[in-house]
Amino acid sequence: MxxxxxxxxxxxxxxxxxxxxxxxxxxxxxxxxxxxxxxxxxxxxxxxxxxxxxxxxxxxxxxxxxxxxxxxxxxxxxxxxxxxxxxxxxxxxxLQSSLSNFAAGIMMIVLRPFKAGDFIEGGGIAGTVELIHIFSTRLKTPDNRTVIVPNAKLLGDNIINYTERGTRRMDLVIGVSYEDDIRQVKQTLLDIIAEDKRFLTDPAPVVALHEFADSSLNFVMRPWISVKNYWPTYFDTMEKIKLRFDEAGICIPFPQRDVHLVPAPENAD
The missing domain is CATH 1.10.287.1260 (Helix Hairpins)
Incomplete structure (x- = not known):
């Protein structure tokens, strides 16, 4: 003891x-x-x-x-x-690559370039953000596929957030024939915009002659619309343009080729 x-x-x-x-x-x-x-x-x-x-x-x-x-x-x-x-x-x-994804995940959580529910494009993928993890981000594509994107790849590329501002500009280029009345074409496009209440009045829409192309006069049609209505309105507008142009007799040109056949000389072998 x-x-x-x-x-x-x-x-x-x-x-x-x-x-x-x-x-x-x-x-x-x-x-x-x-x-x-x-x-x-x-x-x-x-x-x-x-x-x-x-x-x-x-x-x-x-x-x-x-x-x-x-x-x-x-x-x-x-x-x-x-x-x-x-x-x-x-x-x-x-685990160097994993640590780079980890650091990128921290940066994304702090800087918040996007949040869950935003439709983004980055890392070669476009889709709706579902979950933001420390190492990766899960996106759902428009055709209902799930894509897991490493955070380092996503943060190291340009990120386009289509949802953050709430509105988008719809950029359309409409070609018409050189024989068509440009004032009639412009008014028809403005009427299509005015008749659809989904388009915003502020900012004001723009319809203008853009360029003299090889086979057409190209008009730009640039109305503003909310993000949630963008694609349904886009498809409806394209259909309305074709139908209204047909009613007004406005021609949408397409590439054509003339083939001339020259007869061979009679004394040719």
Missing amino acids: NQIKPWLTVYGLNLLGAVLILAIGLWLSKLISKLVRRLMKARALDPTLIAFCGNLIYASLVTFVIIAALSKLGVQTASLIAVLGAAGLAVGLS
């Missing part, structure tokens, strides 16, 4: 200190993680970013507490930290 008592005194106190460090450290880690989550929620940040940052802070603090507790027990934590650092470096090198 005389030999055990000094050992119990030294190591018992160290063990008690390690347990206290572990218990208090875990409690403080949860408390700090909750405080960070509350502060981020108060700033109306993205829920995905809030959850990720909260978990990351908690895991980092727990790691620090465990190392401190082991150090209190006399464990040489310097070598342990070196091993963890080397392992982290090896994992980072092997």
